[in-house]
Amino acid sequence: MSYILYIDTSGTDSLLFLSQDEKIIATKTSALQTNHSHLIHIHLNELLLEAGIKWNQIHAIAIQNGPGSYTGLRISLSAAKGICYVHSIPLFLFNYFEIIHYCIPNKNRPIGILLFARENEFFFSAYHPQEGIIQDPSLILISDLDSFIEEKKLELVTVDAKLNAYFPKIELIELTPAKIAAYIFTKISSKKEADLFYSEPFYLKNVYINK
Amino acid sequence: MASVILLAIESSCDETSASVIQDGQILSNIIYTQTIHEKYGGVVPESASRLHIRHILPVVHEAFLQSGITKEQLSAIAYTQSPGLIGSLLVGASFAKGMAQALDIPLIAVNHMQAHVLSNLIDSPRPNFPFLCLTVSGGHTQIVQCNAPLDMHILGESIDDAAGEAFDKAAKMLGLPYPGGPLIDKHAKNGNPLAYKFAEPLVADLNYSFSGLKTSILYFLQKEKAKDETFIEKNLADLCASIQYTIIKILMKKLMLASKQTGIKDICIAGGVSANSGLREAIQSHAARYRWNYFIPKFEYCTDNAAMIAITAYYKYLQGEFSEIADGASARSTF
Numbered sequence: 001m002s003y004i005l006y007i008d009t010s011g012t013d014s015l016l017f018l019s020q021d022e023k024i025i026a027t028k029t030s031a032l033q034t035n036h037s038h039l040i041h042i043h044l045n046e047l048l049l050e051a052g053i054k055w056n057q058i059h060a061i062a063i064q065n066g067p068g069s070y071t072g073l074r075i076s077l078s079a080a081k082g083i084c085y086v087h088s089i090p091l092f093l094f095n096y097f098e099i100i101h102y103c104i105p106n107k108n109r110p111i112g113i114l115l116f117a118r119e120n121e122f123f124f125s126a127y128h129p130q131e132g133i134i135q136d137p138s139l140i141l142i143s144d145l146d147s148f149i150e151e152k153k154l155e156l157v158t159v160d161a162k163l164n165a166y167f168p169k170i171e172l173i174e175l176t177p178a179k180i181a182a183y184i185f186t187k188i189s190s191k192k193e194a195d196l197f198y199s200e201p202f203y204l205k206n207v208y209i210n211k
Numbered sequence: 212m213a214s215v216i217l218l219a220i221e222s223s224c225d226e227t228s229a230s231v232i233q234d235g236q237i238l239s240n241i242i243y244t245q246t247i248h249e250k251y252g253g254v255v256p257e258s259a260s261r262l263h264i265r266h267i268l269p270v271v272h273e274a275f276l277q278s279g280i281t282k283e284q285l286s287a288i289a290y291t292q293s294p295g296l297i298g299s300l301l302v303g304a305s306f307a308k309g310m311a312q313a314l315d316i317p318l319i320a321v322n323h324m325q326a327h328v329l330s331n332l333i334d335s336p337r338p339n340f341p342f343l344c345l346t347v348s349g350g351h352t353q354i355v356q357c358n359a360p361l362d363m364h365i366l367g368e369s370i371d372d373a374a375g376e377a378f379d380k381a382a383k384m385l386g387l388p389y390p391g392g393p394l395i396d397k398h399a400k401n402g403n404p405l406a407y408k409f410a411e412p413l414v415a416d417l418n419y420s421f422s423g424l425k426t427s428i429l430y431f432l433q434k435e436k437a438k439d440e441t442f443i444e445k446n447l448a449d450l451c452a453s454i455q456y457t458i459i460k461i462l463m464k465k466l467m468l469a470s471k472q473t474g475i476k477d478i479c480i481a482g483g484v485s486a487n488s489g490l491r492e493a494i495q496s497h498a499a500r501y502r503w504n505y506f507i508p509k510f511e512y513c514t515d516n517a518a519m520i521a522i523t524a525y526y527k528y529l530q531g532e533f534s535e536i537a538d539g540a541s542a543r544s545t546f
Contacts, residue, residue, distance in 0.1 A: 070298070207261070
């Protein structure tokens with residue numbers, strides 16, 4: 001049996017949990033994005049206290065590594081790097097799309113997963129029941145999306161209610177900590193450990209600068 | 212008494228730095244300088260944050276290796292809390308907090324500007340208290356009276372641009388690449404400092420202003436270039452020498468006044484611009500004339516570095532000034 005710590009500060013709501021294998025034993029959430037940098041460390045201490053374990057008993061740290069708020073992604077990864085470095089704990093990075101895809105109830109259909117980037121820009125990835133990933137995670141403009149959806153006959157899925165305004169037929173699914181914990185536990189034995197020293201958030205967007 | 216061993220992390224702008232200090236002696240001071248900003252003529256905040264998270268662990272690891280200290284020997288971990296670019300500060304703060312809570316040791320939050328002043332306490336000879344410190348960097352210009360390591364107050368500061376910013380922006384007007392301050396210093400060595408006269412500010416008390424000087428340089432260059440397109444090229448050394456002379460004259464005028472008003476003759480300089488050879492010569496010549504004892508930190512302690520965070524944290528540790536894990540980084544603050 002192994003203890004896995006999961007951290008997600010990529011959006012408005014944060015989610016931290018401690019699981020023993022796939023079973024969640026303690027959870028902390030917050031709905032105030034501006035407080036992620038303060039609360040994450042308080043919540044980490046509370047999780048361990050609640051579970052009655054010490055840092056050196058953690059077997060792995062899993063991070064939801066993007067896409068999402070750049071600052072939010074760096075807060076969780078920086079904290080995790082510090083903890084993993086001290087106790088030589090392996091770090092595993094999960095992109096948001098793979099977690100969302102696992103949590104979709106009916107996957108026997110072509111699916112396009114959309115996340116909000118900014119006005120008229122979306123993070124997008126597509127899956128086919130037989131072919132697997134048919135569109136790697138990417139940044140896409142709303143104007144480029146229609147033809148792709150039609151061509152691949154995609155049904156759109158998201159976790160963000162804001163997208164209803166752009167895509168009235170989009171399916172909104174809920175990610176529960178239990179589902180996420182199940183996915184992390186399933187994947188962690190086969191997933192490659194992250195490069196602790198040089199790993200970066202999965203920004204999916206470059207910095208554009210006008211000189 | 213057991214040794215006090217601290218790890219300090221600095222990430223307030225475009226340098227990722229880590230230092231290990233034992234009983235007030237710096238054992239390592241690793242600095243990774245981000246050069247990507249050179250092509251944009253200034254620091255791009257998002258790029259700076261991205262480079263901090265990429266380099267923070269290699270820099271910290273190297274600081275441990277060079278010091279011969281292990282993580283388990285640490286008494287506390289210090290980080291730059293403010294002021295600075297918030298995205299950059301958060302990387303250092305979050306990493307430091309993660310390490311400190313995993314080791315179950317205290318955290319020490321350090322003010323970057325206070326640390327610049329205390330960089331003068333890293334090596335001998337050290338100034339006696341009270342001393343005055345002129346802190347000049349790309350972001351700040353301050354005259355600080357330091358009565359004890361953790362007892363200092365600002366006597367005067369820039370009400371607009373910093374002196375370092377004036378150097379860099381003047382350099383940009385002259386067509387020199389970023390950061391232009393060191394290049395102005397280089398060309399000034401071959402020029403006449405009295406060749407051109409630029410506006411000097413009339414600011415009350417011990418405060419500074421550099422925005423008027425910047426405008427004065429801009430209008431002067433526009434006027435001369437209208438007459439001769441190659442004016443800058445032909446007169447670069449004289450222009451650099453005159454600009455540098457004017458900035459340093461402004462800086463020294465208020466520093467002399469501060470010394471006169473307080474009666475303090477132990478005078479220090481700190482910050483990135485303290486590497487400027489013209490400023491160093493001015494401090495030396497004023498020291499000789501006004502019987503000052505002057506102190507200038509080693510170059511690696513002038514620019515942004517973690518050793519100055521470490522020395523400040525050392526004094527805070529001795530005073531039991533620890534921070535809470537919930538304390539946040541802040542872009543703006545004073546001490």
